[in-house]
Amino acid sequence: MRKVYLDHAATTPLNEEVLNEMLPYLKEHFGNPSSIHSFGREARRAVEESRERVAAALGASAEEIIFTSGATEANNLAIRGIARAQQKKGNHIITSAVEHHAVYDTCAALQKEGFDVTFLPVDEYGMVSVDAVAAAITDKTILVTIMLANNEVGTIMPIAEIGQLCREHDIIFHTDAVQAIGNIPVNVKDLNVDLLSLTAHKFYGPKGVGALYLRKGTRLNVYHYGGAQERKLRPGTENVPGIVGLGKAIELAVKDLEAKTNRIKVLRDRLQEGLLAIEHTKLNGHPQQRLPGNLNVSILFVEGESLILSLDLKGIAVSSGSACTSGSLDPSHVLMAMGLDHQTAHGSLRFTLGVNNTEEEIDYVLEVLPDIVTRLRSMSPVYKGSNK
Numbered sequence: 001m002r003k004v005y006l007d008h009a010a011t012t013p014l015n016e017e018v019l020n021e022m023l024p025y026l027k028e029h030f031g032n033p034s035s036i037h038s039f040g041r042e043a044r045r046a047v048e049e050s051r052e053r054v055a056a057a058l059g060a061s062a063e064e065i066i067f068t069s070g071a072t073e074a075n076n077l078a079i080r081g082i083a084r085a086q087q088k089k090g091n092h093i094i095t096s097a098v099e100h101h102a103v104y105d106t107c108a109a110l111q112k113e114g115f116d117v118t119f120l121p122v123d124e125y126g127m128v129s130v131d132a133v134a135a136a137i138t139d140k141t142i143l144v145t146i147m148l149a150n151n152e153v154g155t156i157m158p159i160a161e162i163g164q165l166c167r168e169h170d171i172i173f174h175t176d177a178v179q180a181i182g183n184i185p186v187n188v189k190d191l192n193v194d195l196l197s198l199t200a201h202k203f204y205g206p207k208g209v210g211a212l213y214l215r216k217g218t219r220l221n222v223y224h225y226g227g228a229q230e231r232k233l234r235p236g237t238e239n240v241p242g243i244v245g246l247g248k249a250i251e252l253a254v255k256d257l258e259a260k261t262n263r264i265k266v267l268r269d270r271l272q273e274g275l276l277a278i279e280h281t282k283l284n285g286h287p288q289q290r291l292p293g294n295l296n297v298s299i300l301f302v303e304g305e306s307l308i309l310s311l312d313l314k315g316i317a318v319s320s321g322s323a324c325t326s327g328s329l330d331p332s333h334v335l336m337a338m339g340l341d342h343q344t345a346h347g348s349l350r351f352t353l354g355v356n357n358t359e360e361e362i363d364y365v366l367e368v369l370p371d372i373v374t375r376l377r378s379m380s381p382v383y384k385g386s387n388k
């Protein structure tokens, strides 16, 4: 059967060139970077070269990059590490209601531990306003953490402006940039951030490896203990093949960014136009300030889960809301924060396009989806009850 993958916000396929750079580090170059013999030195060289590549892609310097097991760990390390390091100054943290669980739940846990956390509301497009951040700042605020681009609806936040505001108030600013890398330009200086999280498998790298950018001079408390790796901030023997893969993947991700994403955007817009032509559909997320490959729509009078299963039978892979919340019946916290009612949120479907998608694939989706929607609606008592 034909397979069409439209779930790149969940994960991306591994790039062949990335795999080829990783292979020697899974085979002959298996040394531990902490060893001083030639095996260890080769592994160390590869790790440090990758650190240079990640730094170059972000406009940072190598010593500002800490390798982690992914963005979940980077977010936990950033938020907990800053909260603890700044505790003498204050106990107030500002975040948003639409963060990924790795940020949202970390902040919620700190709240339980006694920190004062503000979860800023968003507008109908999932956007956090700079004014709302400004209004929430107090003399006890120690950390602001707001994502660069949302993983469900693709909305791109005004991070550079929020960063500027934080600088003016001498408050540390972290952003989860996972969905942005390889989709929009990400430069730590332009964005005015002190910390930034990323994970390789969202930009055609391997799973289980990521990084935290930590601006020079920013103090972070450790919360894992072990060896002296990653300046003791993230102890544990390095995932050498993964780190090599991350370095190559980010180098490729930022190359020809505009040409790549312009192509994806054309396909996305084609899909959007076709989908919104189906009656009782609605676009979720910001109409313009949105990731080029993201299309989140609500198809009323059908369950997102049923749509996913029906599309899967046709070989088409999409998701509803966040992949992490699929499997639970609660609607996505992001869509709820945007003010969608339960029914509209439950009918949401997320298509996220990547570099390998083709016009033919989009046309295939547009060919099979309307019939699926018609069939599912014909079984819906709510739809029959509406005057349609």
Ligand SMILES: *Cc1c(COP(=O)(O)O)cnc(C)c1O
Pocket: 009, 010, 069, 070, 071, 072, 073, 100, 102, 147, 149, 150, 151, 176, 178, 179, 199, 200, 201, 202, 208, 210
């Ligand atoms: C995927 C994702 C993460 C988590 O990345 P892991 O590789 O699972 O650690 C964090 N934040 C956002 C916005 C994501 O999309």
